[in-house]
Amino acid sequence: MAFMRRKAGKPADVASGLSDMLSRLEQMTGYRADTDSIGDLSFIEWCEELARGKKGDGTDGLKVDGKPFRLDNRPALRPLYEAIPKTRADAKDAMLVVMKATQLGLTVWEVLANIYMAVRWEPVSIGMFMPAQATAIHKSEHRFMRMVRSAPELYKYLVTGRDVDGKKKQVGEGNVLTRKVGESLLLFLWTTGKVTTESIPMDIVTLDEVQEMALDQIDKVRARTGDSDIQFTLMLSTANMPELDIDFWYRQGTQEVWHTECPHCQALSDLSDPAAIFPTKSIGYNTGQFPGAPMNEYVWTCPTCGGWIEDPQVGRYIVTNAAAPAKLRSFLLPRTISPKMTPRKMVEAHGRAKTGNQKKSFWNRTLARPYIDADQLPVTMVHCLAAMEAGIKRGLKWEKRGDGTSFYCAGIDQMGSFNAMIIKKRMPDGRQAVVHVEAIFNDNPFERCGELMDQFGIAVCVVEQLPNVNDARRFANKFPGRVFLAGYADLRDDQMVWGDQLSRSDMRTAEEDRSRFSVTLNQYKCMQTALFRVREGTCLFPNADELEQDVIEDGKRKRIAILRDWVFFHFTKTALVIDDGSETENGRAKKVTEARKLRMKVVKVGIDPHYSYANMLCDVAWARAHGTSTFIMPDTKPTEGEALAKQAEAIGLPQTVVRIFEELPAGERCGRCVSFDAESSMCGERDLATKASAPGCPLYIARSF
Structure with a gap:
């Protein structure tokens, strides 16, 4: 449609833009949709009216997957329905985040909330985002429309219009990606589309399956509401890894966790808490010690008094982050609140989770918690401190310039006005010694990098091409044959491929901007080797307390011990993940183009670990000095010496x-x-x-x- 082709970057007034979109739709259909006012009903009151239907007995009420919609058997979901704002003023600048287990009916909640806001606050433009186009289409056709068609009260919002004489007429259901409800638009979009995240002004954005979305994609989506007087965001998803996607936003909010009330001692407990309660204190096997409970069966138990808990949905949410902004509410919903989840199913699923992927699936999809396997984090702070202690024992010291005889190499991770640089030299036994680390903050950080190249007499340096490719190229051309520009590709057999010859595109480029010396890396393999060097003690460090620097963090300048506070911390925030293609989405297995195709990727856990990349690029430079496409790892076994x-x-x-x-x-x-x-x-x-x-x-x- 025409409005989908609007170019990004041009300012647009939300109200006029929405009016223009609606006019185009009305011209195409010839009708204007007719909606009856919801009146002063809150969201939960409106949902319960939909469930009862016109007859009042639910026979003609809302259906979900063909079954009557109801909330009376899910009291733990009622607070979420009550959390949907009632007015535009209540919704202004607010955010609602739900980190959940699977199969709890939250997609129904989100779809109904969008229809409610579209009708009650019209005119509004609502963007309903999924990770990919296919999932957006599936949601529109098989979730949204199936629900709307099941309830006459909902369906009439979509298909009843009036002509110019005011007579009611039937209109179409709309486009699969664009549904019109009264004076409002519901747009089914996806975060991987450039146009969908950049060009359409919106009042409200809702994001489903957030675990498949990068943080920068979420930021782009939320920026679509920048000119609106509402700017409401709703996001929901099963959990993924700590400090990423949905967990990142959950941590920003109130972190309201469901606590079950014990019928005996009235204590409130989170029965799914894997740190202190689940499963040993929240599930027991009844052989007669729990009066009234099913015999020879697993049952819920109170972690405080040990009594039998018949219904874990009796309780309330407790705020665990009181310092959060009042308008940023976040909820955690484990499967313990589902009436279909029994203690036996929980125990058996927990017992089957043996491998790292199985444990992650259980934590994410049942406990609603983020999870990362220890094997996916190659380097811990213990490894880093051990490598430092070994370096101190060997007499390593921080250096300000080269000694004139040692071989030095460097790696640079560049981010605009900030460069992270690591410099290493070869020890007599072949191991690496980190001799200088620097965080460079200025408008031309490559100028300082050039000074360090000269001070240390660096033989080989590798720097990432992006994001500032022109600055990186000019830097490389100042040190021809010594500085290489790195890019990434899915190399099947090699860790790296060097390309010293001029390409056709280089020949058409000004000499100072050419990329004559480059290297293509398999990011996973290179990062794996570089981190294992730290882990195995073949990369050593001087005393962290003897090197302090002024850095800028969160816009403020402060002085830190950069090795311990940044470099080591970055190492511990770099995960190596192998996805075997067996992940599920919306309870269904994803389609994988190749059977059980392994996808190896480097995952940034919570932060952008610049020094992990600088360290990796330094090791690539190390490999170049030895003329090989793989890293030569010194033997960690004791030598004769x-x-x-x-x-x-x-x-x-x-x-x-x-x-x-x-x-x-x-x-x-x-x-x-x-x-x-x-x-x-x-x-x-x-x-x-x-x-x-x-x-x-x-x-x-x-x-x-």
Whole structure:
């Protein structure tokens, strides 16, 4: 339709834009929809009237999936129906966030809420967002329309119009992606579409299946309400990972959690709390110790007094984040509130969750909690501090410039007016020593990066091309052959592919802006190797307390120990996730183009971990220096020299002697390879500069001594 093609970036008045859209629809159909006023009914009152129908007995009332709509058996859902604003003023600048388990009927709640707001507050434009176009179409045809057609009171809003003489006429149901209700529009959209998130002004946005949406996509959607006098946002989803998508917004709100009331001691408890209650304190097996409860069966129990709880839906929501803004309410709904979920089903599902993916599915879809498996976070703070202690023991110090003899490499993650840079040098035993870390805040951060290139005599540096590709290219061209621009691709066999030749596009580009030296990376494989270097102790660090810097965080300048407060923290916020394609959506298995196709991805947990990427790019530079498309990992087993050093330390020899032993080349070292030329320190096989103590590469052939 014409309004779907409006270009992004042009300011538009919401009221006039909506009027224009409605006029176009009316011209196409010839009719104007007719709606009866909801009057002063609240949302929950209106829903209950729909359920009763005209006859009052529910036979002609609202149906959901062919069954009568009802709330009397789901008291834990009533507070959510009561939370929908009644007036435009109540809704102004408000947000409602629901992090839920599966199969609780919340999509019904969202659809009805949108119809209610469309009728009661008309005219409004409501964007109903799903992750993808296919899911938006499915929701319109098989969820929205099925519900509307089931209830005459709803259906008439959609299809009854009046001609110019005021006579009632039947009109169409509208387009699959555009439904007209009175003077309001309901738009079925998706977050992966550029036009749908950029060009259409809206008063209200609702986001379903938020766990499939990135935080920046959510921000773009919410920006569509910027000119409205309402600006109401509603989002709901099953949980995903901590601090991402729905959990990020849940944490911003009131965090209202359902607490069941014990009929014996009146204590309020969250029976689904996996940290302190579920399952050992909230579920018991009855062999007669719970009077009145089903025999030889699992039953709900009170964590406080141990008594039998017959109905976990007797209770109330408790605010757990009292500091949240009053207009940002968030709710957590586990499956314990469902009348169809029994303690036996909960226990058995919990028992089946053995693997990381199974545990995540159970936590997300049953407990309504975010989850990330420990194996998906390769580096913890314990690993980081251990690598620092090992570095201190080896005498590592922070450096301000190169020593003139060591090999240095660097990695830069760039973000506009901020660059994160890490510099490493090779230790005599082949391990990495981080010697400088810097956060660079100014309008031209690459200028400071260039100064560090010169100060340390950096041999190879790798920097991400985006987001400021022109600045990155100019920086690379100042250091030809030493700075490489990194991009990402789904490389099947390699971690990285180097491309030193000029492409046709480069030839048509001004020389100072050309990207002559580049590298394409498999992000997952490169990040995995770089993080495991920290984890396995082959990348060491000096004392974190000896390097402080002024940084800008949340718009404020402060002084921090940058290694511990930022670098190590970023490492712990980088997850490596393998998705086997078995995830479900709306209770149905997703279609996967290849059977059980594995999708490997790097996930940013809660923050953008710039130093994880800077560290990874530094290791790519390290690999370039050795002329390989894979990382050469030093052997973490003790070398002959290290074994001798331990013996020397045990008998009390001075540390200077101990270090001499530690640095003896042993095992597969360049100095022991037939291709190594001692006079020039060159590898004859690969024509590269190296050291006798450097670790051997895949071409290593031992010489006879």
